[in-house]
Amino acid sequence: MQTDRLSTIPYPAPMRALHWIVALGVLATWPLGMMIKFTAEPFKLTFYMLHESIGFLVLWVMLVRIGIRLTSETPVSSGGGPLAALARLVHALLYLMLVVMPVSGFLATNAHGFPLSWFGLFTVWSPIGKLPTLAPTFSTIHTWSAWILLALFALHIAGVLFHHLIKRDGTLHKML
Structure with a gap:
């Protein structure tokens, strides 16, 4: 019973805030990036600037988030087994893609000869x-890291819905 109580303890406020800042940043940059090729010329540079600027911000917020995650205690997770292992893998890959994607975008921009x-x-x-x-x-x-991130995001949301609607274990409330 002790583990169940501990599994509903929320993440520290800075970790929750950074999680949602990154989520909002990705939810802004992903569509902006997809729309650039369909944007008329007078607005294209503005879309690029917003996409790249928000992406660069996501990178730095992720680096801070990783630092906090590595130096902070996190709430106890309820359960184990294959689903818990899958959740850990999805989270690790999300963190990886949330660094690889903005770094590769920044380097692509530079390599194409456009400073950020x-x-x-x-x-x-x-x-x-x-x-x-x-x-x-x-x-x-x-591009590939963006598509991988989208798939991981879908798995993450599926996990959130599974915990919230099926298991009803309070996992969602740890990040709210």
Whole structure:
């Protein structure tokens, strides 16, 4: 019974806030990225700037989130077995893709010869500069990581719904 009570203890407030900031950032950047190729020329650069700026913000929030996760205690998880292992795998891959995707996008932007203008406020230093031979590779990694992230997001939501609607174990409330 002790484990059940502990499994409903919420994550610390900073971890919850960073989770939702990243979620909102991804929910903004993913559609923006998909719409860029369908956007008329006068607005295309604005879409790129917003997509890249929010993505770069997601990267830094994720790095802070990983740091907090590695240095903080997390609530006890209820249960074990294959579903718990799947949940741990999905979370680890989400964290990985939430770093790989913005890094590859940032490097693709730089390699194509476009410096990142963060929300039009300042230009972010380019670690690689223009590298036309590598740009397509970074772009491919960025595209694939976005699709992988979407699949992981779907699995994550399925897990949330499973815990909330079927198991009714309070897992969702740990992140609210």
